Amino acid sequence: MTSICPTWSHLDSPAGLPDRRSLLESDLRRAIGRGELVLHYQPIVRLDSRRVSGAEALIRWDHPHLGILPPACFLGLAEETGTIVPLTTWAVREAFAQVARWDEQDVAIARMAVNLSAHQLREPDFARTIGRIAEDKRIDPRRIELDVPESVLVAGDRRSLDTLHDLKARGFGIAIDDFGIAYSSFSSLQRLPVDRLKIDRAFVRDLGSSEQSAAIVELIISIARRLGLCVTAEGVETAEQLEFLAAHGCDEIQGYYLGEPEPPAVIEHTVIRPAYAASSVR
Numbered sequence: 001m002t003s004i005c006p007t008w009s010h011l012d013s014p015a016g017l018p019d020r021r022s023l024l025e026s027d028l029r030r031a032i033g034r035g036e037l038v039l040h041y042q043p044i045v046r047l048d049s050r051r052v053s054g055a056e057a058l059i060r061w062d063h064p065h066l067g068i069l070p071p072a073c074f075l076g077l078a079e080e081t082g083t084i085v086p087l088t089t090w091a092v093r094e095a096f097a098q099v100a101r102w103d104e105q106d107v108a109i110a111r112m113a114v115n116l117s118a119h120q121l122r123e124p125d126f127a128r129t130i131g132r133i134a135e136d137k138r139i140d141p142r143r144i145e146l147d148v149p150e151s152v153l154v155a156g157d158r159r160s161l162d163t164l165h166d167l168k169a170r171g172f173g174i175a176i177d178d179f180g181i182a183y184s185s186f187s188s189l190q191r192l193p194v195d196r197l198k199i200d201r202a203f204v205r206d207l208g209s210s211e212q213s214a215a216i217v218e219l220i221i222s223i224a225r226r227l228g229l230c231v232t233a234e235g236v237e238t239a240e241q242l243e244f245l246a247a248h249g250c251d252e253i254q255g256y257y258l259g260e261p262e263p264p265a266v267i268e269h270t271v272i273r274p275a276y277a278a279s280s281v282r
């Protein structure tokens with residue numbers, strides 16, 4: 001993490017500056033109001049047609065002194081300091097607003113994946129809040145897929161499950177994010193109104209080197225099929241990984257092989273426009 005979050009290497013060090021962390025905390029509290037949070041978008045591609053089927057909205061912090069910070073640098077801090085709910089709710093609102101802006105510009109984006117935090121799902125009235133945001137932006141909830149942490153599946157607390165059922169009833173799609181790392185049992189999937197499993201990048205990364213990872217990926221795809229769920233593989237970085245996933249019936253992929261997450265003005269011209277075709281997938 002230190003390579004992408006240089007500030008963190010000083011935060012917990014006895015030799016470091018003791019107030020760096022609290023500075024970053026107060027910076028983070030003000031980041032939303034100052035317009036420093038931005039969303040970048042990563043394309044999601046169907047493996048049968050090799051066409052873009054949607055995009056995932058990924059939060060970044062454009063820190064005035066530290067530059068663009070990925071979520072690994074600040075989401076943990078946001079969770080500890082209680083700013084995670086306003087921060088991730090801002091991200092939901094902004095992602096919906098971007099879908100609406102693209103609609104006005106005739107940019108075809110069939111589906112937007114938006115990340116939720118476990119904290120949001122425990123908030124009273126969260127489903128109603130999200131439903132109202134979609135209504136305000138005139139977005140059909142069926143075009144939105146909410147990525148839910150696998151930990152929610154494992155914990156299985158009543159309020160989170162109720163929120164998910166409420167979101168599903170309002171028409172939103174539900175995906176289990178980074179599936180496979182939290183050791184959830186397949187049977188626990190039955191408790192949730194799930195549409196999709198997103199295979200964690202760690203298994204995809206090791207596809208060429210670990211028979212166990214290949215077996216786990218095959219198993220997740222096979223169980224998803226039997227349960228009638230779609231499967232997306234995250235973190236695809238090579239042609240070999242893509243071909244393995246295609247050969248084993250994975251529905252969709254995302255990852256650096258298709259391109260890094262980019263600001264909306266970049267991705268709408270390079271990736272999402274309808275002209276994007278099979279030949280665009282390297």
Ligand SMILES: [Ca+2]
Nearest residue numbers: 056115147177
């Ligand atoms: Ca996600």
